[in-house]
Amino acid sequence: MTDLERHSYDVVVIGAGGAGLRAAIEARLQGKTVAIVCKSLFGKAHTVMAEGGIAAAMGNVNPKDNWQVHFRDTMRGGKFLNSWRMAELHAKEAPQRVWELETYGALFDRTPDGKISQRNFGGHEYPRLAHVGDRSGLELIRTLQQKIVSLQQEDFRETGDYESKIKIFAEVTVTRLLVNDGRIAGAYAYYRETGDFVLFEAPAVVLATGGIGKTFKVTSASWEYTGDGHALAMRAGATTLNMEFIQFHPTGMVWPLSVKGILVTESVRGDGGILTNSEGKRFMFDYIPDVFKAQYATTPEEGDRWYTDPENNRRPPELLPRDEVARAINSEVKAGRGTPHGGVYLDVSSRLPADVIRKKLPSMWHQFKELADVDITQEPMEVGPTCHYVMGGVEVDPDTEQTRLPGLFAAGEVSGGMHGSNRLGGNSLSDLLVFGRRAGLGAAIYVDGLAGSRPSVTDEMVADAEEEALAAFHVEGGENPYTIHADLQQTMNDLVGIIRTESEMREALDRLEGFKERVRRASVQGGRAFNPGWHLALDLKNMLLVSEAIARSALERQESRGGHTRDDYPVMSPEWRQLNIVSRTEGDGVAIYRQPLDPMREDLLELFDVDELKKYMTEAELPKGEHS
Amino acid sequence: MTYKAKLRVWRGDDESGDLKNYEVDVNEGEVVLDIVHRLQATQAPDLAVRWNCKAGKCGSCSAEVNGKPRLMCMTRMNTFTEDEVITITPMRTFPVIRDLVTDVSYNYAKARMVPAFAPPADLEPGDYRMAQVDVERSQEFRKCIECFLCNNVCHVMRDHEDNKASFSGPRFLMRIAELDMHPLDTVDRRQTAVEDHGLGYCNITKCCTEVCPEHIHITDNALIPLKERVADRKYDPLFSVASLFRKGKEKRAAAPATPKG
Ligand SMILES: Cc1cc2nc3c(=O)[nH]c(=O)nc-3n(C[C@H](O)[C@H](O)[C@H](O)COP(=O)(O)OP(=O)(O)OC[C@H]3O[C@@H](n4cnc5c(N)ncnc54)[C@H](O)[C@@H]3O)c2cc1C
Ligand code: SF4
Ligand code: SF4
Ligand code: FES
Numbered sequence: 001m002t003d004l005e006r007h008s009y010d011v012v013v014i015g016a017g018g019a020g021l022r023a024a025i026e027a028r029l030q031g032k033t034v035a036i037v038c039k040s041l042f043g044k045a046h047t048v049m050a051e052g053g054i055a056a057a058m059g060n061v062n063p064k065d066n067w068q069v070h071f072r073d074t075m076r077g078g079k080f081l082n083s084w085r086m087a088e089l090h091a092k093e094a095p096q097r098v099w100e101l102e103t104y105g106a107l108f109d110r111t112p113d114g115k116i117s118q119r120n121f122g123g124h125e126y127p128r129l130a131h132v133g134d135r136s137g138l139e140l141i142r143t144l145q146q147k148i149v150s151l152q153q154e155d156f157r158e159t160g161d162y163e164s165k166i167k168i169f170a171e172v173t174v175t176r177l178l179v180n181d182g183r184i185a186g187a188y189a190y191y192r193e194t195g196d197f198v199l200f201e202a203p204a205v206v207l208a209t210g211g212i213g214k215t216f217k218v219t220s221a222s223w224e225y226t227g228d229g230h231a232l233a234m235r236a237g238a239t240t241l242n243m244e245f246i247q248f249h250p251t252g253m254v255w256p257l258s259v260k261g262i263l264v265t266e267s268v269r270g271d272g273g274i275l276t277n278s279e280g281k282r283f284m285f286d287y288i289p290d291v292f293k294a295q296y297a298t299t300p301e302e303g304d305r306w307y308t309d310p311e312n313n314r315r316p317p318e319l320l321p322r323d324e325v326a327r328a329i330n331s332e333v334k335a336g337r338g339t340p341h342g343g344v345y346l347d348v349s350s351r352l353p354a355d356v357i358r359k360k361l362p363s364m365w366h367q368f369k370e371l372a373d374v375d376i377t378q379e380p381m382e383v384g385p386t387c388h389y390v391m392g393g394v395e396v397d398p399d400t401e402q403t404r405l406p407g408l409f410a411a412g413e414v415s416g417g418m419h420g421s422n423r424l425g426g427n428s429l430s431d432l433l434v435f436g437r438r439a440g441l442g443a444a445i446y447v448d449g450l451a452g453s454r455p456s457v458t459d460e461m462v463a464d465a466e467e468e469a470l471a472a473f474h475v476e477g478g479e480n481p482y483t484i485h486a487d488l489q490q491t492m493n494d495l496v497g498i499i500r501t502e503s504e505m506r507e508a509l510d511r512l513e514g515f516k517e518r519v520r521r522a523s524v525q526g527g528r529a530f531n532p533g534w535h536l537a538l539d540l541k542n543m544l545l546v547s548e549a550i551a552r553s554a555l556e557r558q559e560s561r562g563g564h565t566r567d568d569y570p571v572m573s574p575e576w577r578q579l580n581i582v583s584r585t586e587g588d589g590v591a592i593y594r595q596p597l598d599p600m601r602e603d604l605l606e607l608f609d610v611d612e613l614k615k616y617m618t619e620a621e622l623p624k625g626e627h628s
Numbered sequence: 629m630t631y632k633a634k635l636r637v638w639r640g641d642d643e644s645g646d647l648k649n650y651e652v653d654v655n656e657g658e659v660v661l662d663i664v665h666r667l668q669a670t671q672a673p674d675l676a677v678r679w680n681c682k683a684g685k686c687g688s689c690s691a692e693v694n695g696k697p698r699l700m701c702m703t704r705m706n707t708f709t710e711d712e713v714i715t716i717t718p719m720r721t722f723p724v725i726r727d728l729v730t731d732v733s734y735n736y737a738k739a740r741m742v743p744a745f746a747p748p749a750d751l752e753p754g755d756y757r758m759a760q761v762d763v764e765r766s767q768e769f770r771k772c773i774e775c776f777l778c779n780n781v782c783h784v785m786r787d788h789e790d791n792k793a794s795f796s797g798p799r800f801l802m803r804i805a806e807l808d809m810h811p812l813d814t815v816d817r818r819q820t821a822v823e824d825h826g827l828g829y830c831n832i833t834k835c836c837t838e839v840c841p842e843h844i845h846i847t848d849n850a851l852i853p854l855k856e857r858v859a860d861r862k863y864d865p866l867f868s869v870a871s872l873f874r875k876g877k878e879k880r881a882a883a884p885a886t887p888k889g
Binding site: 040041042043044045046048049095096099100102103104105107108109110112113114115116117132133135137138139142146147149150152153162193222223224255256257258259262263363366367370371372480481482483486524525526527529530531532533534 | 641655656657658659662668669670673674675676677678679680681682683684685686687688702704725726727729732736739740742743744745747751753754756757758759760763766767770771772773774807810813
């Protein structure tokens with residue numbers, strides 16, 4: 001242990017996607033020393049893949065937009081199970097966070113009067129997504145990356161060392177959070193390149209590790225999405241919220257098989273694309289749920305008129321929130337009206353001229369051309385649902401992003417609450433910025449409050465963490481981790497997927513028990529230097545814990561809402577809306593409990609029609625006084 | 629549909645290594661990265677390969693396939709015949725860490741030497757106004773996914789290790805051009821382009837442009853215009869596009885050249 005590499009920082013940020021980078025920037029601006037630790041190279045985090053844009057009510061395209069409208073849309077999208085306080089902060093602060101990006105050098109697409117252009121997206125009442133073609137995530141991550149470089153240049157001018165205040169530890173994976181006396185003391189990690197361990201001593205840790213997509217077989221996620229942050233938090237004593245809510249994006253590629261799951265951006269529909277079944281029918285008109293009847297067009301003619309005259313027409317149902325569209329596609333395919341490869345058709349070729357398609361959707365054009373030999377300017381795409389986003393996540397205080405474990409903060413996809421049971425497109429990138437900044441600020445304030453009395457890391461903690469990380473090298477004749485991973489993904493896809501039922505979820509939980517032994521017996525060949533088999537063996541533990549949290553929460557919630565659809569409980573229940581399902585570790589597994597939601601503040605309730613609230617809430621929750 | 633592909637994959641570390649032969653199943657529609665993953669899952673669990681998105685968006689999976697710099701996740705197997713031996717080697721210009729993974733830290737060090745974007749001091753957030761035509765040129769360069777294939781292929785470094793100290797390669801010369809063309813940037817970057825980043829080494833062979841997976845016109849749209857500006861051509865029609873919002877880009881005379889670190 002004497003030659004263990006050790007570093008000491010005020011704040012350690014785990015994750016270099018949008019949330020992590022924004023948190024790091026904020027902590028550094030607050031005068032703190034910051035380490036950014038990430039599993040992949042700097043600038044390559046999952047955020048890089050985001051396509052459509054960043055939602056912020058700037059009102060550049062439709063001046064009627066404002067934070068109240070954005071707040072309402074977010075709550076509706078989440079089926080009112082959102083942390084209303086987070087939804088409020090998000091809607092209010094998103095515009096400032098986007099404008100700030102321009103001061104860092106971002107170049108968004110422009111309106112004719114030179115402002116940031118905004119596009120339509122599912123569930124957003126007005127054009128709201130700031131974007132750069134269909135590579136908005138790349139712009140976001142590069143901009144934040146370059147801002148960090150500029151801060152490092154400032155630090156260099158002052159201290160002669162670029163890394164005196166912010167240092168990036170790329171291709172370093174955290175395996176454990178270290179806790180002393182109920183407070184964060186640091187984090188333990190290994191270099192992927194060498195397999196050597198590294199210890200970070202820090203009183204504050206910000207988790208910004210993203211999602212869990214790789215627990216499912218068909219997913220739009222990158223390999224990083226093994227639920228590390230969710231598992232690290234739970235193991236350290238923090239909690240996660242509503243893990244049953246998983247967004248299956250309606251449009252992933254379905255063919256060729258090797259690219260199944262890769263995302264087809266919602267902008268295709270926002271820019272005019274339509275969904276049809278094998279009979280050529282625009283089927284979404286048959287799937288408008290009652291709660292949304294007032295806002296969506298009932299005929300293709302009206303839907304089409306909306307693109308040019310949104311004042312006097314309602315939007316087409318292709319732009320319903322994602323959960324609705326995903327379920328509709330699922331039903332069409334089940335009813336035998338799917339495409340040859342088990343999806344439905346998404347067509348822009350008959351809707352826009354070829355050069356406009358190539359200009360507005362360059363990456364999509366490229367993606368289909370190169371991966372599927374399909375020219376989307378000439379023919380429709382085949383698409384189907386893919387596991388895309390986890391709404392559930394680490395439970396945080398809405399204002400500071402502190403978890404239930406003092407010193408541990410969480411922001412971005414790894415955190416929970418903001419999106420309720422279903423996230424609107426574009427609301428993640430804005431979430432990363434708003435709550436990334438707040439988490440960095442929260443961590444800085446927390447560190448100040450400690451006034452120098454920092455929890456210490458003991459030798460015993462370090463020895464423990466090391467033993468755990470190396471265990472897979474000592475298993476003789478165990479199982480190949482790649483096989484275990486493939487089986488786990490299949491189980492989750494089959495039994496806890498887009499449509500759920502009690503018996504299947506019970507079977508999933510049974511099987512997950514079996515996986516526990518298999519994961520313990522995963523064995524590794526070769527040495528510690530850049531050994532993906534070993535890395536996967538470690539990731540598997542996290543995926544397994546997260547899978548159990550998902551399955552237990554999904555079994556518990558006896559209703560259908562957003563990203564949780566039960567065959568056996570097909571309707572939304574106002575009683576269940578009042579409950580969060582919280583997961584924490586118990587023994588080698590997960591225990592869950594129900595926790596009441598905070599009632600929404602009166603002034604926010606008043607932003608809605610009582611008639612609308614009645615669709616979601618119990619009588620007792622409706623606004624008192626003259627409104628009811 | 630399925631067949632067995634013959635692969636030769638470079639296995640080794642920074643000290644030694646050689647090409648190893650494998651036979652791996654291939655299904656319809658697969659890309660080279662799928663085959664490498666199958667190799668990893670079935671025969672070589674410790675095979676080191678860097679990847680992330682598997683969708684051509686992150687620029688992690690750069691390697692050389694039959695000698696050609698490519699993204700493995702965007703190279704379809706049907707671009708080869710079934711009996712062709714496919715040789716996969718790490719990028720040559722950067723030091724090998726293990727197998728197909730190279731040490732690309734050179735690129736991050738160079739990125740840090742490019743003086744940051746500097747907007748006018750009195751411009752408030754929310755007040756930025758730029759015309760689409762004015763941002764489009766820099767937007768093209770911002771499509772870059774930092775796969776570093778252009779830097780890998782540029783002969784200035786590929787064949788002359790010594791030049792790495794004084795040359796930042798097409799990726800970062802393009803970054804300087806991008807900032808230079810940003811409608812609201814206030815820094816004159818000509819001096820740093822030449823003195824700190826070695827613009828003069830580029831002799832416009834266009835090899836970088838050919839390998840760019842994002843099809844960015846690195847040479848024509850970034851490097852040549854930058855060279856012309858440095859040569860102080862009085863008339864560069866591209867650089868003087870009439871601007872709706874820019875009052876005339878007033879560049880400070882000398883960039884605060886970031887010291888080499
Ligand atoms: C194809 C696609 C398109 C999308 N389009 C949009 C869109 O248009 N608009 C929108 O709002 N949202 C979109 N999303 C969703 C959005 O991109 C993500 O939710 C968001 O980027 C998550 O960002 P993050 O900062 O939370 O984490 P990420 O960007 O996922 O970063 C996670 C970071 O944590 C690191 N990490 C993880 N585990 C560890 C560990 N154990 N140790 C060290 N580091 C670790 C990773 O290396 C990485 O750096 C899209 C998603 C996908 C897949
Ligand atoms: S054009 Fe210039 S930068 Fe590009 S490969 Fe040739 S010499 Fe290198
Ligand atoms: S310019 Fe093109 S080749 Fe060079 S790093 Fe960027 S994407 Fe890769
Ligand atoms: S894995 Fe991301 S570009 Fe290939």
